[in-house]
Amino acid sequence: MAENGNRFIKQANLIDGQWLAADSGATIDVINPASNKIIGTIPKSGKAETARAIDAAAAAFKSWRKTTANERAQKMRKLHDLILANQDALAEVLTMEQGKSLAESKGEVASSAAYILWYAEEARRMYGDIVPSPWADRRIMVTKEPVGVVAAITPWNFPSSMLARKIGPALASGCTIVVKPATQTPYSGLAWGLLCEEAGIPAGVVNIVTGSASEIGGEITRNALVRKLTFTGSTEIGKLLMKQTAGTVKKVSMELGGNAPFIVFDDADLDRAVAGAIAAKFRNSGQTCVCTNRFFVQSKIYNRFIEKFTEAVEQLKVGNGLEDGTQQGPLIDMKAVEKVEEFIADAEKKGGRIVTGGKRHALGGSYFEPTVIADAKPRMRFTKEEIFGPVAPVYKFRSEDEVIELANNTEYGLACYFYTQDLGRAFRVMEGLKYGLVGVNEGLISTVEAPFGGMKESGLGKEGGHQGIEDYLDTKYVCLGGLGL
Numbered sequence: 001m002a003e004n005g006n007r008f009i010k011q012a013n014l015i016d017g018q019w020l021a022a023d024s025g026a027t028i029d030v031i032n033p034a035s036n037k038i039i040g041t042i043p044k045s046g047k048a049e050t051a052r053a054i055d056a057a058a059a060a061f062k063s064w065r066k067t068t069a070n071e072r073a074q075k076m077r078k079l080h081d082l083i084l085a086n087q088d089a090l091a092e093v094l095t096m097e098q099g100k101s102l103a104e105s106k107g108e109v110a111s112s113a114a115y116i117l118w119y120a121e122e123a124r125r126m127y128g129d130i131v132p133s134p135w136a137d138r139r140i141m142v143t144k145e146p147v148g149v150v151a152a153i154t155p156w157n158f159p160s161s162m163l164a165r166k167i168g169p170a171l172a173s174g175c176t177i178v179v180k181p182a183t184q185t186p187y188s189g190l191a192w193g194l195l196c197e198e199a200g201i202p203a204g205v206v207n208i209v210t211g212s213a214s215e216i217g218g219e220i221t222r223n224a225l226v227r228k229l230t231f232t233g234s235t236e237i238g239k240l241l242m243k244q245t246a247g248t249v250k251k252v253s254m255e256l257g258g259n260a261p262f263i264v265f266d267d268a269d270l271d272r273a274v275a276g277a278i279a280a281k282f283r284n285s286g287q288t289c290v291c292t293n294r295f296f297v298q299s300k301i302y303n304r305f306i307e308k309f310t311e312a313v314e315q316l317k318v319g320n321g322l323e324d325g326t327q328q329g330p331l332i333d334m335k336a337v338e339k340v341e342e343f344i345a346d347a348e349k350k351g352g353r354i355v356t357g358g359k360r361h362a363l364g365g366s367y368f369e370p371t372v373i374a375d376a377k378p379r380m381r382f383t384k385e386e387i388f389g390p391v392a393p394v395y396k397f398r399s400e401d402e403v404i405e406l407a408n409n410t411e412y413g414l415a416c417y418f419y420t421q422d423l424g425r426a427f428r429v430m431e432g433l434k435y436g437l438v439g440v441n442e443g444l445i446s447t448v449e450a451p452f453g454g455m456k457e458s459g460l461g462k463e464g465g466h467q468g469i470e471d472y473l474d475t476k477y478v479c480l481g482g483l484g485l
C-alpha cells in the first residue's frame with residue numbers, strides 16, 4: 001500500500017485476475033507534479049506481459065460474451081455504485097498524480113461513474129434488425145455481437161474518465177479488454193482493476209499493463225487476437241498506431257488532438273461569453289483536448305472582451321490541487337512549461353501583447369500563470385499547434401464568413417464554441433464549422449448522453465451517446481433459407 005494509505009495506489013499489473021510485477025522486476029517512479037515527490041512505482045512491463053494479458057482476455061472472452069446483457073448491466077451498476085462510494089479516495093489519487101484541483105478530480109470521477117451507468121443501460125439495447133426479404137422462402141436477420149478482445153491506450157489528462165469511455169462499452173457489449181494507462185498517471189487506471197474485481201467482474205475480463213509504451217503498443221497492434229484498438233492521445237501517436245494496426249486490420253477508434261476555436265460575435269452576451277471562455281480554456285490548466293486554443297472576437301466587442309476576460313482570469317486561484325479553493329493546479333511536467341514558454345516567446349516576437357500572466361508562477365515547479373495574449377495573429381505558432389496549457393490567444397475578426405474560414409483553417413476538428421444571440425447566425429455558423437462538437441453559447445458541453453469525437457485529424461469514432469457502443473460490435477447478416485414457405 002502507498003505511503004499515504006490510499007488503497008487505490010496499486011503498484012502492479014492486473015493480468016488474468018492477478019496483481020503482478022514486470023517479468024524483469026523493473027519499475028518506473030510516479031511523480032506528484034505539485035510536490036515533485038515520488039508517489040510510488042509501477043511495473044515497467046513490455047511485450048511478454050502484454051501478450052499474456054491479451055491471452056487472458058481472449059480466454060475470458062469465451063465465457064464473458066455468453067453472459068446476458070442483463071447480467072453484465074447488473075455488474076456494471078455495481079461498478080458504478082463502487083466508484084461513487086469511493087469518489088473521494090479516487091479523486092485524491094487523481095489529483096496526486098495529475099495535478100488538477102480536487103473539485104475537478106471529483107467531477108471527473110463522477111463522470112466516470114456516469115459513463116459506466118450509461119453503458120450498463122445501453123448493454124440492453126444492442127438491437128439488430130429483421131429486414132424484409134426479397135425471397136419468399138428466406139428471412140434476413142442482422143445481429144450485433146461483441147468484436148472480441150479490445151485494447152485501450154489512454155492519456156494523462158483525464159486518466160479516469162478516458163478509461164470509463166472505453167471499459168464501459170467493452171463490458172457492456174461483452175468484449176474483454178487490455179488497458180495501457182499513461183505512465184505519468186497510472187494509478188487512476190489501475191484503480192479500475194480493483195473496482196472491477198470488487199464489482200464481481202470475472203478475472204481476465206479487464207487486464208491492465210503499465211510500462212514501455214512502444215513495447216506494449218507494439219504487441220497490442222501486432223497481435224491478431226486484439227480485434228479493436230481504442231486510443232485517446234496525440235494525433236502523432238494515433239497516426240502511428242493506425243499504421244501499426246493495418247497489418248492485422250483491426251477496428252480503430254481515435255480520440256486525438258484539437259485546436260478549438262472560441263468565437264465571440266458583437267451581439268453575444270458578453271458576461272456569458274467570458275464565463276464560457278474561462279471554462280473552455282482553463283479547465284485542467286488548459287490541458288484538455290477540447291480546451292480553446294484560439295479565441296476569435298469580433299472587432300466592436302474586442303476591447304471589452306479582453307478587459308472582462310482578463311479580470312476573470314486574474315481571479316483564478318493557482319495552487320496545489322489538494323488545497324481548498326484551488327482552481328488551477330500545476331502543469332503535468334516541466335516539458336509542458338517549456339512548451340508554453342516557447343508559444344509565448346513566439347507570440348511576443350510576432351507582435352502579441354501579454355495582457356496578464358506570461359511566466360512561471362511564483363509557486364515554482366510546473367505552476368504557470370494563467371495568461372491572456374491580445375493581438376494574436378495567424379502567423380503565430382499556436383494558430384496551428386495545440387497549446388495544452390493556460391494560455392489564451394485572442395484574435396480580432398470582422399465578418400462571419402471570415403471567422404468561419406479562420407476557425408476551419410486547421411487539420412483538427414474536435415470542439416468549437418461560439419457566442420451569438422442571433423438565431424439565424426447560430427444555424428449558419430453551426431453548419432459552417434467542421435467540428436465534431438459545437439457549443440453554442442456554452443463552454444462546457446461534454447456529457448455521456450451525447451456522442452463525443454472529432455472530425456478530420458482529431459479522430460475516428462464516437463464515445464458516449466447511443467453511438468458509443470457501435471465500434472465494439474460486429475454486425476452479422478444471417479440469411480435463413482430453406483424455410484419451405
Ligand code: NAP
Binds near residue numbers: 154181217289414458
Ligand atoms: P500521447 O503522447 O499520444 O500519449 C497517449 C498515450 O499513448 C499514453 O498512454 C502514452 O504512453 C501512449 N503512447 C505513447 N507512445 C506510444 C507508442 N509508440 N505506442 C503506443 N502507445 C504510445 O498523448 P498525451 O501527451 O498523453 O496526451 C495529450 C494528447 O491527448 C493531446 O493531443 C490531447 O488533445 C489528446 N487528447 C484527446 C482527447 C480526445 O478525446 N480527443 C482526450 C484527451 C486527450 P506513455 O504515457 O507511456 O508515454
